[in-house]
Amino acid sequence: MQDGILSQEEGRLPALSVEGVSHSYGARKALDEVSFTVPQGSFTALLGPNGAGKSTLFSLVTRLFDVRHGRIHILGFDLTADPGEALRRLGVVFQARTLDLDLSIRQNLVYHAALHGLSGAKAKARIGEILATSELRERLSDKARNLSGGQLRSIEIVRAFMHRPRLILLDEPTVGLDIRSRAAILAEVRRLVREEGVSVLWATHLIDEIDESDRVVVLHQGTVRAEGLVPHVVAAERAGSIGEAFTRLTGVTAANGREEARA
């Protein structure tokens, strides 16, 4: 792979394939024979209430935990047999904040890029490209601690895109943000999916983060309850909306970010 250019064979493979993956914490089974795919160029929402197993799944895909049962492939590379090739194609935004608050935004981004082998000049060019239309371009020399929570999250997202990964995982990236910042971050990630053809797996428990054109994987109590384009999942459940389909599939009412913000 060179600067995001895919070989013909890579072009046909799913960005992420999870096959029969299970994971337990002692006697507690957090994931039970989980299988789904993230097709290339898709925005796939991993929708599940708290405790569904989303973070456990992310810990497996990022190799924080070993895959002991089942298989995970990133662009066709087996995460267990060929972790270097698989992880090179992956970018991650974790739930917890991970920028160094004492460094400038530019330093945070350039240091991360260096870990992926990008020279300083290439990193700066890449920052300019990703932030071309963003007002954050004016804040690159500011220390991270002077940015708002929403701006820090945006920079973490830029950081995940720096090395041109083909698959980006975001674990509940809007938690703790106000409605406007949430919407801005969602819009920014959707723009990058369109413009860069990258594939995204966006974990959320909030139904209003899901768009009609998304793919969705519904995860509940460690099992996949549905997978497909939103209109297909809604039709299969004979529901009027993805919220209603979610309730039919899981027996619980999906959380709504607007309501959570009002509470």
Ligand SMILES: Nc1ncnc2c1ncn2[C@@H]1O[C@H](COP(=O)(O)OP(=O)(O)OP(=O)(O)O)[C@@H](O)[C@H]1O
């Ligand atoms: N380190 C751990 N030890 C024991 N049980 C755990 C551990 N981490 C998670 N679990 C359990 O595994 C299940 C799945 O948790 P997980 O954190 O993956 O879900 P989640 O969908 O990410 O939820 P949340 O958004 O609340 O983090 C839950 O029942 C949880 O209590």
